[in-house]
Amino acid sequence: MDFTWNAEQVAFRDRLRGVLAANLPDNWEAVAGHGPGSAEITEFSKAFCAMLATEGLLTPHWPKAIGGEGLGPWHQTILAEEMWGHGEPRGAQYMNVNWIGPTLMRYGTPEQQARYLPGISAGSAIWCQGFSEPGSGSDLASLRTRAVRDGDTYRVSGQKIWTSYAGLAETCFLLCRTADDRKKGISILLLPMDTPGITVRQIPSIIGEGDIHELFFDDCVVPAGALFGDEGQAWEIIAFSLTNERLGIPRYHLARAALDRAVSVLKGRGAFVREGVRAEAAKAAALCEAARMASYAIVSRRAGGEAIGAESSSARFATVMAERAVAEFVVEYLPEALADAEPYLKMHHQRGIVAGIAAGAAEIQLNIIATDVLKLPREAR
Amino acid sequence: MDLSLTSDQIAILDALDGMVRPYAAMPIGATGFALTSADLDREIGESGFLDVGRDPDLGAVTAALVVERLARLPFATEAAVSALIGPLLGEGTGGPLCVVDAARLHRPLRFLAPGATVVVLGDAVTSFTAAADQVRAEPESLFAYPMGTLLVDPSTALATRHDISPDHVRTHLRIALAAEAAGLLSAALEVTCTYLADRQQFGRPLATFQALRHRLAEAQVRTNGVRWLALKAAATLDAGDAALALLHAQEAARAVTYDLHQFLGAMGMTLEHPLHLWTYRLKALIGELGGRAEQAAAAADAIWG
Ligand SMILES: Cc1cc2nc3c(=O)[nH]c(=O)nc-3n(C[C@H](O)[C@H](O)[C@H](O)COP(=O)(O)OP(=O)(O)OC[C@H]3O[C@@H](n4cnc5c(N)ncnc54)[C@H](O)[C@@H]3O)c2cc1C
Numbered sequence: 296m297d298f299t300w301n302a303e304q305v306a307f308r309d310r311l312r313g314v315l316a317a318n319l320p321d322n323w324e325a326v327a328g329h330g331p332g333s334a335e336i337t338e339f340s341k342a343f344c345a346m347l348a349t350e351g352l353l354t355p356h357w358p359k360a361i362g363g364e365g366l367g368p369w370h371q372t373i374l375a376e377e378m379w380g381h382g383e384p385r386g387a388q389y390m391n392v393n394w395i396g397p398t399l400m401r402y403g404t405p406e407q408q409a410r411y412l413p414g415i416s417a418g419s420a421i422w423c424q425g426f427s428e429p430g431s432g433s434d435l436a437s438l439r440t441r442a443v444r445d446g447d448t449y450r451v452s453g454q455k456i457w458t459s460y461a462g463l464a465e466t467c468f469l470l471c472r473t474a475d476d477r478k479k480g481i482s483i484l485l486l487p488m489d490t491p492g493i494t495v496r497q498i499p500s501i502i503g504e505g506d507i508h509e510l511f512f513d514d515c516v517v518p519a520g521a522l523f524g525d526e527g528q529a530w531e532i533i534a535f536s537l538t539n540e541r542l543g544i545p546r547y548h549l550a551r552a553a554l555d556r557a558v559s560v561l562k563g564r565g566a567f568v569r570e571g572v573r574a575e576a577a578k579a580a581a582l583c584e585a586a587r588m589a590s591y592a593i594v595s596r597r598a599g600g601e602a603i604g605a606e607s608s609s610a611r612f613a614t615v616m617a618e619r620a621v622a623e624f625v626v627e628y629l630p631e632a633l634a635d636a637e638p639y640l641k642m643h644h645q646r647g648i649v650a651g652i653a654a655g656a657a658e659i660q661l662n663i664i665a666t667d668v669l670k671l672p673r674e675a676r
Numbered sequence: 677m678d679l680s681l682t683s684d685q686i687a688i689l690d691a692l693d694g695m696v697r698p699y700a701a702m703p704i705g706a707t708g709f710a711l712t713s714a715d716l717d718r719e720i721g722e723s724g725f726l727d728v729g730r731d732p733d734l735g736a737v738t739a740a741l742v743v744e745r746l747a748r749l750p751f752a753t754e755a756a757v758s759a760l761i762g763p764l765l766g767e768g769t770g771g772p773l774c775v776v777d778a779a780r781l782h783r784p785l786r787f788l789a790p791g792a793t794v795v796v797l798g799d800a801v802t803s804f805t806a807a808a809d810q811v812r813a814e815p816e817s818l819f820a821y822p823m824g825t826l827l828v829d830p831s832t833a834l835a836t837r838h839d840i841s842p843d844h845v846r847t848h849l850r851i852a853l854a855a856e857a858a859g860l861l862s863a864a865l866e867v868t869c870t871y872l873a874d875r876q877q878f879g880r881p882l883a884t885f886q887a888l889r890h891r892l893a894e895a896q897v898r899t900n901g902v903r904w905l906a907l908k909a910a911a912t913l914d915a916g917d918a919a920l921a922l923l924h925a926q927e928a929a930r931a932v933t934y935d936l937h938q939f940l941g942a943m944g945m946t947l948e949h950p951l952h953l954w955t956y957r958l959k960a961l962i963g964e965l966g967g968r969a970e971q972a973a974a975a976a977d978a979i980w981g
Contacts, residue, residue: 296685296737297678298911304677369677558980567980574972580979581924584917585901588908592900595679612897664896665889669869675884 300373307370311352311377318346319384327382328638330503330646331389337421337463337505340386344418347385354392354416361400361408362416368597372590376548382639387422387460389544391415394536395422395468402524402532407485411466423464423488425455425510426533432457433659435470436478436530440512442471444519449473449484451492451515461495461508464488470529478530483523490515502645537654546614546650547586550621553643554579557625560632560640572628579620586613605667608660615651615660622647679904685738692725692745702750702950710820711751711953717772720746726755729763736760736848740855740910744903747859750953752821754787756852760910761795764840764848765803774806775849777965781826784814786960788824794833797842802835819960820953843915846974849965850918854906857925857961861899861932864954865892868936871943882939891935898928916978922964923971929958930968 300308320326329335347353356371357363364370375393378385385392396415399408414420431438440453451471461467467486474480488495492515498507524532558576561567567576589610593603622644625632632640651657665671681689699716720726725746729739739759746755754772761773772787778798788794790808795801810828817823869892872883882888905921933955937944944951965971 296681296907296911298737298908300677555980562980570969570973573976573980574969576980577920577923577972577975578927578968580975581905581920581927582901584908584920585898585905585924588904589897589900591677592679592904595677598678599680609893609897609900612894613901616897658890661890661893662886664893665883668896669865669889669892670873671869671883671889671892672873672881673884674886674889675880 304369304373307355307366308373308377311374314347314350314352315377315381315384318343319381323382323384324638327384328503328642330506330642331383331386332460332462332506333386333504334463336384336386337460339384340388341419343384344388346418348416348418353385353388353418354396357392357396357416358400361412368594372545372594376545379545379549380552382642385418387463388415388418388420390424390460391420391422395424398468398532398536401535402528404520406520407523411485420466421460421464423458423461423467423508425458425461425467425469425486427457428454429456433656436481438470438472438481440469440471442473442482442484444473445516447519448516449519449521451484451486451512451517453512455510455512456508457498458508458510459506461488461510462497462505467510468523470533473526476527479527481529482526483529483532484517484521485523486515486517486521490517492516502649503642545587545590547583547590547617549643550614550617550647551580551583551587553640553647554583554621554624556637556640557621557629557632560629560637566628575620575624575628579617579624582613582617582620586610586617589613605663608655608663609668611655612657612660612664615657618647618650681741684734685741688725688728688734688738689741689745692723692742695719695723695725696746696749699749699751702953707947709818709947709952709956710822711950712753712822713751716749716751717753720753720755726758726762729759736851736910736913737907739763740851740906743852743855744859744862744906747856747954747957748863750863750950752953752957756856757787757795757849760848760852760855761845764845765793765795765838771805775845776826776830778830780966781830783963784817784819784823784825786819786821786823788826789813789822792824794826794830795838795845796830796835797845798831799842801838801840801842801845802830803838804830804833804835818956820956821960823960846965847909847913847915847918850922850971850974851906851909851913853961853964854902854909854918854921854925857922857929857958858899858903858906860954860958860961861895861902861925861928864933864936864951864958865895865899867951867954868892868939871940871949888939892939895928895932895935898924898932902928914978916975919971919975919978923968923975926962926964926968926971929962933958 326335355364355366359365428438442449442451469484469486473482492513494511496509633644725742728734729736743756743759757773772792774788774792775795792806794806795803811824814823875882902925905924909917909921943949
């Protein structure tokens with residue numbers, strides 16, 4: 296076991312910090328406070344990601360053959376920590392480089408790869424992920440949006456909800472039903488968002504602007520070439536995607552950064568003195584570091600070429616505990632930070648509650664741990 | 677960064693598992709509160725597993741891995757302090773090691789018995805070998821460790837002075853106890869899961885009830901966290917990391933032990949089921965080094981000043 300970053304990894308992190316310092320504007324924290332789905336950040340992300348791409352820092356973890364540097368999961372982790380630790384200037388594009396790109400590489404046709412990968416690796420593409428529906432949240436396999444084959448096209452009808460970044464996305468990675476079988480009847484379409492018949496509505500939310508939306512599909516017609524993978528292959532493909540997504544946002548790092556920030560503000564006022572306050576901060580730090588190590592254990596296994604299973608649910612739940620402890624610390628001991636004076640803390644407070652919901656709710660992670668890590672007999676239904 | 681076991685570590689843990697296999701289960705008919713075995717203690721002592729920390733290539737991380745494994749046994753054996761603090765004291769400190777904070781003398785101490793080496797953390801670090809008249813055994817202590825009370829003021833004992841700082845020893849002790857807690861948590865959780873997968877009520881195994889599954893899953897998350905924080909602290913030997921590790925371990929022990937007994941129903945009250953052999957060691961660890969309050973204070977001092 297080696298718990299140290301090697302020289303190359305340290306240099307990579309330093310380089311990222313240098314690039315961030317040189318390219319984030321003076322008012323960046325205020326911009327970042329709008330949240331990754333906002334028009335401000337999306338606009339900024341296009342120039343920023345193009346710059347990262349020319350520096351070889353947008354997709355360094357991708358294979359060389361398709362424009363990456365072949366640097367692997369640890370570099371991806373360092374990259375994610377530095378970007379999220381600085382308010383995620385890649386905006387919605389983090390999703391493309393984390394999982395949409397790798398999924399395209401693995402399952403896309405040559406035409407799809409040629410059409411979509413260049414935009415992702417150039418830092419100009421905005422995608423959204425159309426999975427959840429009003430009647431299908433945790434029970435995703437019950438989804439009802441239909442795609443019916445009609446000659447050389449599919450006709451799509453139905454509704455999606457909670458879709459992040461949909462207002463500004465050009466393409467939707469859409470799950471839809473092509474047959475009745477619960478899981479094997481689900482397929483993926485790569486749907487251009489300018490297809491006639493799509494309506495996008497933003498949902499006002501606690502977590503910042505432009506993040507979540509409703510999508511309505513009213514008999515949208517798309518060429519059959521939009522089918523991604525085979526008909527009925529969606530479940531297998533998203534199982535692959537979600538392992539990347541689950542580790543995509545290093546929330547342990549964000550939470551720890553927010554905690555350190557809160558402590559430094561308190562110290563600046565001479566208000567980090569009482570034992571009780573210090574103890575709560577220490578407990579939150581322990582939860583952050585426990586979540587960090589649980590996540591690193593998984594990255595390490597990925598770096599060693601192992602397949603990742605239910606342990607990622609354990610790391611996810613650890614992160615939910617950490618996010619919660621930090622958010623509770625701030626709201627209790629530094630409530631004034633939630634005004635605009637501390638944009639990062641405000642953003643953390645707004646978005647901390649997401650950890651236990653998005654990409655598989657906390658209770659679902661516990662279900663997975665119980666069955667697949669603890670090997671308990673399946674829950675009664 | 678590479679968190680997989682090295683081939684040396686795999687070989688050591690395999691050999692260790694092989695050696696302690698005869699001790700993997702509670703002997704039938706045993707109803708003691710603490711389970712110990714002189715044979716096991718002797719085998720471990722002779723095997724050299726507790727000395728891995730003296731080898732710079734293996735170091736404290738491997739020592740912590742050994743401690744974690746041994747803590748999973750139903751038998752309490754003094755491994756943690758020997759494996760992580762033994763190397764700081766130099767050669768020739770034999771027997772079980774027992775660390776005492778000079779500020780917390782008047783309480784039963786784990787593994788304190790005649791012949792044990794008592795390491796005292798005061799203004800300096802000193803040690804002496806406990807004589808029979810200096811120790812009172814505490815067979816009635818409600819902890820699943822052999823415990824004893826020190827009857828002498830250690831400052832009057834003829835002690836060896838060690839050229840290391842008490843804080844350095846405290847850091848190692850926190851790592852040792854966190855590693856031990858990780859093993860105890862993991863074994864306690866496992867034996868509870870086995871019981872609940874088997875025990876039927878309402879026509880189905882209790883483990884199929886979500887109310888229990890979720891709390892067990894949360895215990896898994898905490899256990900995993902304790903193990904990793906202990907190993908990380910063993911790697912860095914940083915005071916803040918060590919304090920966080922023991923803080924998290926003491927938090928986890930509090931959160932988990934009560935639940936596990938609850939889930940066993942009345943069976944969890946018996947000495948026939950082995951659960952207490954792990955949980956009542958965890959309960960002893962909750963109060964070590966001043967409990968969570970001290971660990972949290974030490975962590976905050978180390979991290980934020
Ligand atoms: C910020 C944000 C961004 C999102 N972005 C996207 C996106 O871009 N695209 C997209 O498709 N979706 C997105 N989502 C939706 C997300 O995937 C869903 O919210 C999530 O899958 C949970 O579904 P739900 O909200 O319907 O909750 P529900 O499924 O209704 O669950 C409500 C509660 O019940 C619990 N619960 C549900 N089932 C069980 C069970 N079997 N056992 C025990 N407890 C259970 C849940 O854990 C939860 O606590 C986003 C969500 C958020 C918060």
